[in-house]
Amino acid sequence: MSKSIALIVAAGRGHRLGGTLPKQYLPLAGQPVLRRTVRCFLDHPAIDSVRVVIHHDDAPLYAEALDGLALPAPTPGGATRQDSVRLGLEALAGDAPDFVLIQDAARPFSDAATIDRVLAALAEHPGVVPALAVADTLKRAIDGHIETTVPRAGLYRAQTPQGFRYADILAAHRAAIGQELTDDAAVLEAAGRTVALVAGSEENFKITTPEDMMRAEILLSLARESRTAGGFDVHRFAPTGDHVMLCGVAVPHDAGLEGHSDADVGLHALTDALLGCLGAGDIGQHFPPTDPQWRGASSDRFLAHARGLVEARGGRIVHVDVTLICERPKIGPYRDAMIDRVAGILGLAADRVSVKATTTEKLGFTGRREGIAAQAMATIDLPR
Numbered sequence: 014m015s016k017s018i019a020l021i022v023a024a025g026r027g028h029r030l031g032g033t034l035p036k037q038y039l040p041l042a043g044q045p046v047l048r049r050t051v052r053c054f055l056d057h058p059a060i061d062s063v064r065v066v067i068h069h070d071d072a073p074l075y076a077e078a079l080d081g082l083a084l085p086a087p088t089p090g091g092a093t094r095q096d097s098v099r100l101g102l103e104a105l106a107g108d109a110p111d112f113v114l115i116q117d118a119a120r121p122f123s124d125a126a127t128i129d130r131v132l133a134a135l136a137e138h139p140g141v142v143p144a145l146a147v148a149d150t151l152k153r154a155i156d157g158h159i160e161t162t163v164p165r166a167g168l169y170r171a172q173t174p175q176g177f178r179y180a181d182i183l184a185a186h187r188a189a190i191g192q193e194l195t196d197d198a199a200v201l202e203a204a205g206r207t208v209a210l211v212a213g214s215e216e217n218f219k220i221t222t223p224e225d226m227m228r229a230e231i232l233l234s235l236a237r238e239s240r241t242a243g244g245f246d247v248h249r250f251a252p253t254g255d256h257v258m259l260c261g262v263a264v265p266h267d268a269g270l271e272g273h274s275d276a277d278v279g280l281h282a283l284t285d286a287l288l289g290c291l292g293a294g295d296i297g298q299h300f301p302p303t304d305p306q307w308r309g310a311s312s313d314r315f316l317a318h319a320r321g322l323v324e325a326r327g328g329r330i331v332h333v334d335v336t337l338i339c340e341r342p343k344i345g346p347y348r349d350a351m352i353d354r355v356a357g358i359l360g361l362a363a364d365r366v367s368v369k370a371t372t373t374e375k376l377g378f379t380g381r382r383e384g385i386a387a388q389a390m391a392t393i394d395l396p397r
């Protein structure tokens with residue numbers, strides 16, 4: 014069995030894109046560019062491991078961007094892409110891979126089919142590059158004036174991952190120190206070896222400018238859908254008690270609420286809203302009131318469960334809104350604490366959580382102070 018390692022170079026500064034963060038750490042539909050790129054390779058069954066090369070200033074950014082992914086420690090990069098690749102290759106010596114796929118961190122849409130084509134061609138060739146034929150007419154110009162029209166026949170745009178036999182590309186990189194070569198195919202070519210082309214993909218573009226970042230956001234938004242759903246719950250006041258649980262906060266009151274769990278109507282309505290977004294039934298199906306294990310349970314567990322279901326589908330909670338309906342207790346003094354609590358359970362910024370309250374003007378069961386009702390709305394986005 015041959016061993017293939019993906020080497021992802023992420024030590025650049027992203028000058029052409031600008032801004033304060035290097036482009037590989039910018040969020041793209043909520044996930045850092047680098048995390049998306051790494052996932053393309055971690056998720057590919059033919060890649061044995063993934064190594065990342067980073068700038069020496071970026072260790073905290075790297076740790077945050079790749080939190081929770083199983084990766085070996087990153088390798089420090091160099092002043093140019095070529096230096097970073099060479100340092101990354103040197104650091105792989107202990108792993109002794111047969112093949113290495115060298116990848117720009119700035120290409121977060123490298124698809125499994127492109128990786129497959131590169132790996133398949135590597136069985137026959139010492140180097141393989143995914144590429145696309147040039148479609149526009151090419152001009153060489155000086156000072157804004159065309160000097161010549163360059164025949165485009167036989168011209169290709171090179172992409173990554175570029176695949177190589179590890180020993181060959183390491184030797185070629187060592188021999189190319191001091192030359193200014195913009196990709197690893199050029200390094201192997203300089204060593205006199207032939208490099209094969211396989212089909213690349215238009216979606217596998219490199220994020221270089223702010224317009225590329227916008228294109229990436231649009232591409233991802235087309236692949237996702239937004240869903241909104243509501244939830245509703247009611248609990249009756251108990252004859253005794255000294256507080257009610259509302260949106261995860263204990264609010265002093267002259268009666269408690271009856272319920273199998275802690276009777277937190279706010280969190281129950283919100284849990285149902287999230288389950289509704291997923292078409293995943295209702296809270297009673299997930300936590301049956303007949304099941305003794307949920308007696309007196311703290312309702313944050315129900316909401317955390319719904320969050321977990323959203324995340325397991327690759328989804329993201331965008332916004333939640335809860336309306337508590339009661340004459341008493343007064344909600345206002347506890348509203349900020351409730352927002353903080355819900356935001357904490359859902360891993361959201363506080364400005365993505367809304368908690369409101371209303372009375373029913375003394376009408377109906379809430380008006381007669383027989384119980385508290387809550388309604389909630391949730392918006393999530395999900396992969397299509």
Ligand SMILES: Nc1ccn([C@@H]2O[C@H](COP(=O)(O)OP(=O)(O)OP(=O)(O)O)[C@@H](O)[C@H]2O)c(=O)n1
Nearest residue numbers: 022023024025026027028029092093097118119
């Ligand atoms: N010293 C460098 C320079 C570049 N790269 C990496 O090489 C890839 C392709 O390079 P490019 O798009 O040119 O990235 P930057 O060098 O960051 O961009 P810029 O030239 O705009 O500064 C990027 O993933 C980048 O992080 C690297 O690892 N080390």
Ligand SMILES: C[C@](O)(CO)[C@H](O)COP(=O)(O)O
Nearest residue numbers: 094117171172173195196219
């Ligand atoms: C390697 C590369 O992605 C091939 O297209 C590209 O050359 C790297 O980017 P740079 O802008 O040339 O550094």
